[in-house]
Amino acid sequence: LNGLGAAASEMWRLTGATVGLLGRMLTGTASVKNLSGPISIAQFANSSANAGVSSFLFFLGAISLSLGILNLLPIPVLDGGHLLYYLIELVKGSPVSEQAQVAGQYFGLIALAGLMSLAFINDILRLVG
Numbered sequence: 001l002n003g004l005g006a007a008a009s010e011m012w013r014l015t016g017a018t019v020g021l022l023g024r025m026l027t028g029t030a031s032v033k034n035l036s037g038p039i040s041i042a043q044f045a046n047s048s049a050n051a052g053v054s055s056f057l058f059f060l061g062a063i064s065l066s067l068g069i070l071n072l073l074p075i076p077v078l079d080g081g082h083l084l085y086y087l088i089e090l091v092k093g094s095p096v097s098e099q100a101q102v103a104g105q106y107f108g109l110i111a112l113a114g115l116m117s118l119a120f121i122n123d124i125l126r127l128v129g
Contacts, residue, residue, distance in 0.1 A: 011061075020027035021034060022073075032122075035119040036124040038119075039126075076104035077109055077112055
């Protein structure tokens with residue numbers, strides 16, 4: 001039972017740190033160089049696996065939490081975008097028009113592709129720099 005409480009506490013700590021970092025990146029007080037892509041994730045996975053089962057499980061939990069937070073961002077192609085549409089529908093009293101949803105999907109795809117490209121470029125620059 002103590003372990004469950006400690007895990008929940010650590011999850012909230014990591015959630016706060018992740019959301020805080022995202023907020024600082026959006027306001028420009030933290031560098032977007034903090035974004036990592038698949039190359040860095042693979043390197044961290046290798047390092048944590050070499051450090052032992054406990055470190056690797058912590059890494060897996062941190063990655064899962066980070067992906068969950070990313071998925072809840074209000075970008076239309078993600079679950080957070082769908083929640084945003086539901087919120088707009090609740091406030092507006094009617095569904096978002098199909099045309100607005102399509103435009104949002106295009107925006108979301110472009111935003112997500114840009115975010116993934118930036119993370120991948122950061123990985124490559126870390127490798128060569």
